[in-house]
Amino acid sequence: MAGELGKYKLCVSARSTDKAILKRAQDGGIVTQLFKFALEEGIIDGAIVAGPGDEPWRPRPFIATTVEELMTSSGTKYNISPQVSWIKEATRSFGLDKIGIVGTPCQMQAVRKGQLYPVGLRDVDDKIKLAIGIFCMENFSYQSIKQLVEDHAAMKMEAVRKMEIGKGKFWVYGQRGQVVQLPLKVTHKYEQPGCHVCLDYVANLADVSTGSVGSPDGWSTVFVRTRNGDDIWSKAIAAGCFETKPIEQVKPGLELVTKLATEKITKNQKTVEERAKFGVNKALRNPYLGPK
Amino acid sequence: MADKITVGHVHMSGCTGCLVSLADNYGGLLTILDKYADLVYGLTLADVRHIPKMDVALVEGSVCIQDKLSVQEIKETREKAAVVVAVGGCACYGNITRFARGGQPNQPQHESYLPIGDLIKVDVYIPGCAPCPQLIRNVCVMAYLLLKGNKDQQELAKKYLAPLMQLAERGTEACGCDLMYDVVNQGLCMGCGSCAAACPVRAITHEYGKPNVNREMCIKCGACYAQCPRSFFNFDVVPEFEAIMDAIGAALK
Numbered sequence A: 001m002a003g004e005l006g007k008y009k010l011c012v013s014a015r016s017t018d019k020a021i022l023k024r025a026q027d028g029g030i031v032t033q034l035f036k037f038a039l040e041e042g043i044i045d046g047a048i049v050a051g052p053g054d055e056p057w058r059p060r061p062f063i064a065t066t067v068e069e070l071m072t073s074s075g076t077k078y079n080i081s082p083q084v085s086w087i088k089e090a091t092r093s094f095g096l097d098k099i100g101i102v103g104t105p106c107q108m109q110a111v112r113k114g115q116l117y118p119v120g121l122r123d124v125d126d127k128i129k130l131a132i133g134i135f136c137m138e139n140f141s142y143q144s145i146k147q148l149v150e151d152h153a154a155m156k157m158e159a160v161r162k163m164e165i166g167k168g169k170f171w172v173y174g175q176r177g178q179v180v181q182l183p184l185k186v187t188h189k190y191e192q193p194g195c196h197v198c199l200d201y202v203a204n205l206a207d208v209s210t211g212s213v214g215s216p217d218g219w220s221t222v223f224v225r226t227r228n229g230d231d232i233w234s235k236a237i238a239a240g241c242f243e244t245k246p247i248e249q250v251k252p253g254l255e256l257v258t259k260l261a262t263e264k265i266t267k268n269q270k271t272v273e274e275r276a277k278f279g280v281n282k283a284l285r286n287p288y289l290g291p292k
Numbered sequence B: 001m002a003d004k005i006t007v008g009h010v011h012m013s014g015c016t017g018c019l020v021s022l023a024d025n026y027g028g029l030l031t032i033l034d035k036y037a038d039l040v041y042g043l044t045l046a047d048v049r050h051i052p053k054m055d056v057a058l059v060e061g062s063v064c065i066q067d068k069l070s071v072q073e074i075k076e077t078r079e080k081a082a083v084v085v086a087v088g089g090c091a092c093y094g095n096i097t098r099f100a101r102g103g104q105p106n107q108p109q110h111e112s113y114l115p116i117g118d119l120i121k122v123d124v125y126i127p128g129c130a131p132c133p134q135l136i137r138n139v140c141v142m143a144y145l146l147l148k149g150n151k152d153q154q155e156l157a158k159k160y161l162a163p164l165m166q167l168a169e170r171g172t173e174a175c176g177c178d179l180m181y182d183v184v185n186q187g188l189c190m191g192c193g194s195c196a197a198a199c200p201v202r203a204i205t206h207e208y209g210k211p212n213v214n215r216e217m218c219i220k221c222g223a224c225y226a227q228c229p230r231s232f233f234n235f236d237v238v239p240e241f242e243a244i245m246d247a248i249g250a251a252l253k
C-alpha cells in the first residue's frame, strides 16, 4: 500500500497497557511504550527523544538510555526539536550501537536520506534500529508557540499542562484546570515556513508511525511500515505492551486520516508549484527537483 | 567475475583521509575489489606510473595550479576516465585547501589550490571531510550497476546518482552559509538537525530549531548542505530505502 498514507503492513488503533505511561503521554503512549520495550529488550541501547529544554515547553534532542530518562520526554511539544542533530553524536560521545529516534515526518525523511546518502554521517546507517514517526500537520518556532500561549491564550508557558491540536482547534490546558481553545485560523500564520512544502503527514518513512488522528481520545492510530518495525511491534504485542483494536472498528478511523493527509499534501504541493513562479521569471528553490 | 569495472584513485592535494575512508569499508572494500571493480590506478595501492584508461576515477584533493604535474594529471584523468567522481571536500569544493596561501616548507611557492571542477568537468560529487565510507561504498555499488547491471539496476543507479551529479553541476563553492542562502533564506528549513549532525568540525548549532553556523570554524567541506533534506530529497529513491539498503547489503555479502 502506498499513496498519501505511505507503505504499511498493518494499521491499528492502540494504547499502552502501562498506566504510568498513559498518565503522561500525549495520546496512547505508543512512542514511550515502544521505546521502553525496545530498551528493556536490548533492541536499542538509547533513544533520541525530545526532552525538556531550557525554557518551559521548549524541547531539545535528548538521548535517553534508561526508562527513567525516557519517561521525562512524553508528551507533544509543538515546537522544533532538531532530533537528527544528535544522530552521529549518539554513536560517538554516547557510544550507542543501536539507536532509537522519534521525530516528525520530515525528520524521518532526514533519517532515511541520511542512511542512503550518508554525506556526513559516518558509521550511522546500520545503527538505526527503531525510527518512530509522529503524524504532523505543521510545526512552530518556540517564539510562535509562546506568542500563541501568552498573547492569544493569555496563559503563562510554565502554567501549561498540555497542548494539543485536534478537532480543528489548538487547545491549551492549564495546570489549574483551565482550558483555552484557539481556532486554527489564528495559529496558521505562526507556522514554520518550511512546513508549507512538506509532502508527508503520517511519517511514511518511519519503521512505525503514530498519531492521534483516526482513533478515539486516549488511543492512537499506528502504522507498522517496515520489516524491522513489524518485527519489533509483533514482539511488543506478544509481550502485552499494547491493547489494540482493528482500525476498521474505531471512529473516525482511517477515513479521517486519509482526508487530512490528502488535504495537507494537496495544499503543500500547490505551494511547491507556486514557488516556481514566485518572482518575475524567478523561481524559489524546489528541493524535490535537486540541490541546485 | 569477469565483468568488473575499472576504478582508479587519483591523488591530488589531499591528506589521504579520503583514501582511508574508502579503506574503512574493510571487508566491504575487499568484496568490491573481488567482485565488482579492478583497481587499475592508485599511488599507494597499485603499482602503475601513468594514468590508464578506466571506467571510474575517484579523485581526492584539490589541484595546485602552480604544480604542473598535478594540472597535467587532472586533465589526463578527464581524458582517460569515463566517469570522474570528486571524492571529499577538497576535490569538490577546495575545503581546507581554500585557506592555503603558500609559504609551507619544501614548496613555499605552491599557494593556489582549486577544486577539480574549476579545471575539468566532474560527473559526481561525494562531499564531506572526510567523506563517509558508506557513501563512497554506495556510489561504487551504484557505478557498477550503472555500467554493468540489468535494465532495472541501471534505472535505479541513474536515479540514485542524479542528485550527486546535480551537486557537481551546482558549482565548486560550498560553505555553511549555503544553509542560509539556499535553505533558510528560501523558506525551506524545517529544523531537522541533519546539517549539525553532518558537520565534521561541529560548527553548526541550532538556535530555536534553525541552524547557526560558526563561520570562523567552517572549513567549507559541503557536507551540511548536501546532507540537508531540503537541499535535495528525491521521492523516486529515498522512500525505497528498505529495498535499496537490502540490495547494497546483499551486493557486499
Ligand SMILES: Cc1cc2nc3c(=O)[nH]c(=O)nc-3n(C[C@H](O)[C@H](O)[C@H](O)COP(=O)(O)OP(=O)(O)OC[C@H]3O[C@@H](n4cnc5c(N)ncnc54)[C@H](O)[C@@H]3O)c2cc1C
Pocket: A024, A025, A026, A027, A028, A029, A030, A031, A032, A033, A048, A049, A050, A051, A059, A073, A074, A075, A076, A077, A078, A079, A080, A081, A083, A102, A103, A104, A134, A135, A136, A137, A138, A139, A140, A165, A210, A211, A212, A213, A220
Ligand atoms: C509538531 C507536532 C505536530 C503534530 N501534529 C499531529 C497531527 O496533526 N495529527 C496527529 O494525529 N498527531 C500529531 N502529532 C503527534 C501527536 O501529538 C503525538 O505526539 C503522537 O500521537 C504520539 O503520542 P504518544 O502518546 O504515542 O507519545 P508519547 O508517549 O507521549 O511520546 C511523545 C514522543 O514525541 C516526542 N516529541 C514531542 N515533541 C516533539 C517534537 N517537537 N519533535 C519531535 N519529537 C517530539 C517526545 O520525545 C516523545 O518521545 C504532532 C506532533 C508534533 C510534535
Ligand code: SF4
Pocket: A104, A105, A106, A107, A136, A137, A138, A139, A192, A194, A195, A196, A198, A199, A200, B190
Ligand atoms: S509539517 Fe512537515 S516539515 Fe513541518 S514539522 Fe511537520 S513533518 Fe516537518
Ligand code: SF4
Pocket: B174, B175, B176, B177, B198, B199, B200, B201, B202, B203, B204, B213, B217, B218, B219, B220, B221, B222, B223, B224, B225
Ligand atoms: S559548516 Fe561544517 S559541514 Fe558545513 S561546510 Fe562548513 S565545515 Fe562543512
Ligand code: SF4
Pocket: A082, B179, B183, B184, B188, B189, B190, B191, B192, B193, B194, B195, B196, B209, B210, B211, B227, B228, B229, B230, B231
Ligand atoms: S538540515 Fe536543512 S532543514 Fe534540517 S535543520 Fe539544517 S538547514 Fe534546516
